[in-house]
Amino acid sequence: MTTTGARDPQDDDFEAPRPRLPEGFRIEGWETGAVIGSGGWGTVYEARTVADGTPVAVKVLPTGALGPGQRAALGELVAREVRFSAEADHPHLVRTHAVCTVEASELPALDGAIALVMDRAEASLKDVLDAAASGRPIDGAERVLRGVAAGLAHMHDAGWVHGDLKPANVLLGPGGQVWLADFGLATELDGTHAHLPPLGTLDHLPPEWWSQRTGTQGAVVRPTADIWAFGVLAHQVLTGGLHPFPGATARARSLSAQTYARGTAPLRLDAGLADDMRLLIADCLAPDHSTRLPHTARGIAARIEDITGSPRRRGRRLVPAVAAGFVVLTAGAVAGVALLGGGVGTRDDDRDGGVSATVTGARRPVPGEIPADSDVPEALRPVIARAAHRCTDEEITPVLLAALIKAESGFDADATRPQSEEYGIAMWTPSVFRAWAVDGDGDGDKDHMSPPDAIATMSLYVCWLDQRFKTGRAAEEGPSRAGRGRLPHQRPHGHRGGRRPGSGTAARGQGAALPRRLRAVTPGRTRAVGRTHQGPAHRSSPVPVTAAVSRTPGRSAAGCPAS
């Protein structure tokens, strides 16, 4: 699995302190300011043009601590970036104005570093997704997708592959501009494909990447790899950051994508996506290179223009409040509707306990969604719906979650059962909650007394239970093991920290009014599903550099001496 050398953000917990340029440091005609952020290769600074104060960003790639091989590899990446910047000029590609060499004898770690002077963005798409409410499109989602698709189409038309398309490499300018950035991995097509060094980021790599051999020239990369990455990114943009494949880590999501590509699991996109965007994303996520081939970046860009510009769609939200036709009401959900005191009324065709999802009348509730006349408090409805839609499994519906919450606390956010250590609207036992916790309201805190956090966490948990049930493990283990289908707080304890439960012994608490299908399920080893924000920005191993830098021809606002 690791033969490609692709980077897993989860692997990058440790970060050595990086040398920093002081504020006011002069690099040719620019003066650096505060640090914006760091990536695997270097650090990006705010900066301004001394002559007129124009804001720019300077990416500084230190070379000092690198061995000769590393220097050579970084040199190659910088050369690619420079060559690409020189040749490609497009409103949706970030401009590199100059490439300089840092002269700082008083800062040996940075002396000789390479500095790329670029247009300055206000944020990256990753920043926006990290701050977004999950389950709904980010502000300006359509504009962002149009810009990314147009930039990619321009690159492909010009015979380049980006090779590392991901939210961190989409920059958002001060006037709403959308720029593709980070062309270190961009490479020129030689006929139908090109070779890249074996890097890239797991979350946006196509499944075929894993079955490719990495030869001396690096891995083969084709435009269809960018199309796959665009499909993942579009799903994230339209759902506030949700990855289309389940898994709590980039590695797990990548395995899910491979399972799908092998044909052993269906593609389950977020239920809230509008149909035309859903189709487009499904096309981008066609399982292999050849089935993706018909979907060119130019074609995708045209489709997005059409979708986002068509009068039929104008004024319509990208994520409708309900997702008619995609949610199959399960037996558990039917029980949930009954528990909620709302009308069921949607059952046009009962088969084997399942219900077809035909919704015809305006007054009919959509299967799986909370009926208008139920007793679920208004304020909680969107919270519950968002939480349920985080689960890629169709059985986990808002109505099911609402029924569970009603059974647990009667929707009382302050509910407590101290004798069994159960608290809040979902009656979590705090120690168990910590092992599963999801930040449902995006406030940076995971609090079992916060209804959005407690409900989002509950969704993750029942999603996991559901998947486990479907794999048959639940049936194998049966009710004899501890837990017996109880809600999270009642599962075995004994786990601490970030590890998911699975090894505890004593079960606590009272059985809740769970749908029968959940009652016999016992947790075991974790397969976490749901929230799929990318992990922390990856910090790959120290990277290569050779100072083979040249001035960017044609585009320099001001030149730097070639080194």
Ligand SMILES: Nc1ncnc2c1ncn2[C@@H]1O[C@H](COP(=O)(O)OP(=O)(O)OP(=O)(O)O)[C@@H](O)[C@H]1O
């Ligand atoms: N031109 C720019 N203007 C403003 N911010 C930028 C600019 N270029 C990069 N950044 C920000 O600086 C930070 C570091 O960027 P950098 O490109 O070094 O790393 P990365 O893309 O996060 O990771 P890697 O390069 O390892 O793939 C990121 O937060 C990125 O959004």
